[in-house]
Amino acid sequence: MENRLTRLRDAGKDRWSKSRGLYQCECGTQKYINDYSVRAGKTKSCGCLNREHLNTRKLQVKRGKVGGHAIKGREPKIKGKIRIFEFYSTKSKPLGRSKWVTLEELSKIYHGILPDPFA
Numbered sequence: 489m490e491n492r493l494t495r496l497r498d499a500g501k502d503r504w505s506k507s508r509g510l511y512q513c514e515c516g517t518q519k520y521i522n523d524y525s526v527r528a529g530k531t532k533s534c535g536c537l538n539r540e541h542l543n544t545r546k547l548q549v550k551r552g553k554v555g556g557h558a559i560k561g562r563e564p565k566i567k568g569k570i571r572i573f574e575f576y577s578t579k580s581k582p583l584g585r586s587k588w589v590t591l592e593e594l595s596k597i598y599h600g601i602l603p604d605p606f607a
Contacts, residue, residue, distance in 0.1 A: 492533040493526055570594055574606045 492514040499508040499520050507523045513534035525531040566588050574584035587605050589597070596602040 490532065491526075491529070492537065493521070493531070495526075572597075572605075 493511040494513075496510045496512050496518065499510050502508050502522075508520050509523050509526070510518060511521050511526065511534075512518050513536060515534065515536045517534040517536070519534045521531050569588040569590055571586050571588055572594065573586045585606060589605070593602060597604065
């Protein structure tokens, strides 16, 4: 990422005694920014670089250029399934093994037609 800021003038010090300056971005926005963050390369624009990056990222996701949000160990097709757990803790957080089942499978497990998946 390139630096898009141009220093216009000194702005004195802020309440933490950090020197600040008035900077103008290439997009036309003027902003007071900590001088050290600009010199160190932490701040490169008024925020327009981040907005541009997010917009291109959204387009890539819409077009399918970027992979999905796969979670390690999760079954690939869980739409319409319910997650059941082996047991629950006393603090209402699920603990133990888990399994994804459909509503029909859950009712069959409940009525004893299918065996308990954790037995």
